[in-house]
Amino acid sequence: MHIAICDDNPQDLQQLGTLVRQYDHAMQIATFSSAQALYDSPGPYDAVILDIEMEAPNGFDIALRMARQENHPIIVFATNSAAYAVRGYGLALRYLLKPLTFDAVAEALDAVKEALRRSRLTVSIDGVTHVLQVQQIRYAEVSGHRVTLHLDSEVLSFRATMRDMAAILPERWFCAPHQSYLVNLLHIRSIAKEAVLLDDGTSIPLSRRKQAEFLQAFHAFMGVGKW
Secondary structure, eight states: EEEEOOOSSSHHHHHHHHHHHHHEEEEEEEEESSSHHHHSSSSOOSSEESSSSSSSSSSSHHHHHTTTTTTTEEEEESSSOOOGGGGTTTTSEEESSSSOOOHHHHHHHHHHHHHHHHHHEEEEEEEEEEEEEEEGGEEEETTTTTEEEEEEEOEEEEEHHHHHHHHHHOOOTTTETTEEEEEEEEEEEESSSSEETTTOEEEEEEHHHHHHHHHHHHHHHHTTSSS
């Protein structure tokens, strides 16, 4: 596993590196003292552990940018204050509260390994198995007992139900604005009263019954407190 660690406090950066190596000596580690330097690095990384409270762009800003990249890394935030843990809970897989402990870091890295295992989805269509990156799925559309997955570059249709898709797609990324749709929160451009606009221009209906729940999930994912 290739992991990046980013913290503008030299002592915290060194401690994080020590704890990660203690967890797995074979792990590849890159360290950065600014969020911008991390973002500008070529990577790719399987996971990133970064401090939230850094000079602009801070850790949250850079994590949001990275989440929109193809094959983006899994995010783990480190913070001095539990108050920051309410920001972007859907964006980060885990939060580490400083001062750091080995047990906390090990638990977070165990979760990263499991998330990496589940970051790909396999579907069988007409005898052909398709392996998909979950972040490539813009939205799922359900009609009867068929699901259509709208990806970055293709559309796939197969037999399944909304319950099937809700069970296998990561809850922290996907939410239902309507009984017939599951939308990837990473791909939302804007939300109006009756529709969700995706970054490719697609408009998805937003039902009145789902509106409050969907907005709450989106705001939490983006780390904002109100509409």
